[in-house]
Amino acid sequence: SDKRIRFLLDSAVLVSRLIEGTFPDYERVIPSGNETIAKLEAKPFADAVDRVATISTERARAVKLHFEDERVILSAVSAESGRAVEELDGSLDGKPLEIGFNARYVLDILGEVDGEGVVLEMSNPGAPTLVRDPEDGSTLYVLMPMRV
DSSP: OOSEEEEEOSSOEEEEEOOOSOOOOGGGGSOOOOOEEEEEEHHHHHHHHHHHHTTSOTTTOEEEEEEETTEEEEEEEETTTEEEEEEEEOEEESSOEEEEEEHHHHHHHHHHOOSSEEEEEESOTTSOEEEEETTEEEEEEEEOOOOO
16 A cells, blocks of 8 residues: 555565655765865774773773874873873874764764775864775764764
């Protein structure tokens, strides 16, 4: 019918109610025109985010990333625990940029990346970042920044 869909399988029947309305325009939240492109190795990046984030408060888990020509400097500050800083090799096309993210979100995305590298496409510290696995052209992630 117009309100239900039914799938007939070998040993089962699956019936579901169809969603009414228009599917959200997800393409609106996918950033375009991001001119600052950073390329990093996924596993070392995830490990560094995890180490630096141990300093930040559990609620925010904020990590600041400072992208320069051939490196990224990760940092986190906590009144209780002090400061953590770590540096990784990488490449940057575009202007140097400093941006903050919730470490949990970064780690969630990096946990899904199957390839060895990861590409972050950014425009400014307040705009969404597009994260790609260069070995998987069909998948992309939108990462929202946070003020750090």
